[in-house]
Amino acid sequence: MSLRNLSDEMLIADTKMWNEKEEHCTRQFLRHINEVNRRRLFCDDQTGSLFKYIRKNFNKSDSETSRRVLAAKTLRHVPNADKALAKKQVTLTNLAEVSGLVGNIKSSKRKNEILESIKGKTQIQTREMVDKITGKKRATRSKSHSHSDGSCRIHLTLVGEAAKDYLFVKEQLSNKGLYRPEEIVGHAIKTTAESIRKRIMGIGSRKSKVTSNSRYIPATIKKVVIARSGNKCENCGSKYNLQFDHITPYGTGGESAIGNVRQLCSNCNTRAAIVAFSQQKMDLFINQS
Numbered sequence: 001m002s003l004r005n006l007s008d009e010m011l012i013a014d015t016k017m018w019n020e021k022e023e024h025c026t027r028q029f030l031r032h033i034n035e036v037n038r039r040r041l042f043c044d045d046q047t048g049s050l051f052k053y054i055r056k057n058f059n060k061s062d063s064e065t066s067r068r069v070l071a072a073k074t075l076r077h078v079p080n081a082d083k084a085l086a087k088k089q090v091t092l093t094n095l096a097e098v099s100g101l102v103g104n105i106k107s108s109k110r111k112n113e114i115l116e117s118i119k120g121k122t123q124i125q126t127r128e129m130v131d132k133i134t135g136k137k138r139a140t141r142s143k144s145h146s147h148s149d150g151s152c153r154i155h156l157t158l159v160g161e162a163a164k165d166y167l168f169v170k171e172q173l174s175n176k177g178l179y180r181p182e183e184i185v186g187h188a189i190k191t192t193a194e195s196i197r198k199r200i201m202g203i204g205s206r207k208s209k210v211t212s213n214s215r216y217i218p219a220t221i222k223k224v225v226i227a228r229s230g231n232k233c234e235n236c237g238s239k240y241n242l243q244f245d246h247i248t249p250y251g252t253g254g255e256s257a258i259g260n261v262r263q264l265c266s267n268c269n270t271r272a273a274i275v276a277f278s279q280q281k282m283d284l285f286i287n288q289s
């Protein structure tokens with residue numbers, strides 16, 4: 001039946017009904033993606049993150065996906081949030097805005113207080129409240145472009161402590177006429193990169209000194225594995241939160257040998273452990289944030 005033939009009353013009533021259905025479906029969708037996240041099922045799809053999984057498999061834009069992933073995170077941390085969403089006291093956007101905040105709070109009471117404080121608030125009001133609590137100022141979005149000659153152009157705005165530190169370093173060094181801004185930033189990036197490489201290789205930690213028949217993986221083996229993987233997750237290709245994993249688990253006799261060690265991102269590593277040891281066992285160890 002064409003909508004043109006509906007009476008005004010019927011059209012309004014139907015529109016309300018479809019909106020109710022849409023809201024119900026969205027809540028169910030959030031519940032389901034939280035369970036997909038708990039099982040790390042997106043790793044079986046080599047997507048590496050819940051965001052990329054939804055982006056790839058469902059017809060949603062970046063912002064729609066982001067809002068749902070972040071709102072779902074708030075639902076995991078604040079059980080009453082689902083009820084508030086059902087009662088239309090909060091919006092998906094409200095919930096998404098506070099996801100980072102509630103993820104870092106342990107007290108259930110405090111989490112519920114935050115939920116109460118965002119009821120009926122707009123996105124801007126919610127964002128202002130989060131900024132007030134965290135004491136953070138939002139930087140304008142940074143942009144970076146890689147060029148074919150290997151250079152990288154970065155446009156960034158520093159705020160708060162980072163801006164103060166930058167100005168302090170600049171003042172100290174420019175007095176001596178030593179460095180230009182790009183050299184100061186380059187030095188900071190180099191120091192950070194060195195520290196990350198050391199952490200990946202286990203250099204400087206006790207772990208690197210133990211022998212290959214222990215759970216810990218020697219730096220020499222890590223080096224070979226990194227060369228093989230290209231320093232990426234060997235399942236999904238992610239470059240973030242990389243970990244070394246025993247293919248045959250250490251607990252079931254797997255050795256720290258080159259052929260038994262691979263690089264996985266933390267999500268794929270968790271998924272591998274769920275498959276090897278069961279969800280029930282891994283729920284005790286998994287960080288569900």
Ligand SMILES: [Zn+2]
Binds near residue numbers: 233236237238264267
């Ligand atoms: Zn991965």
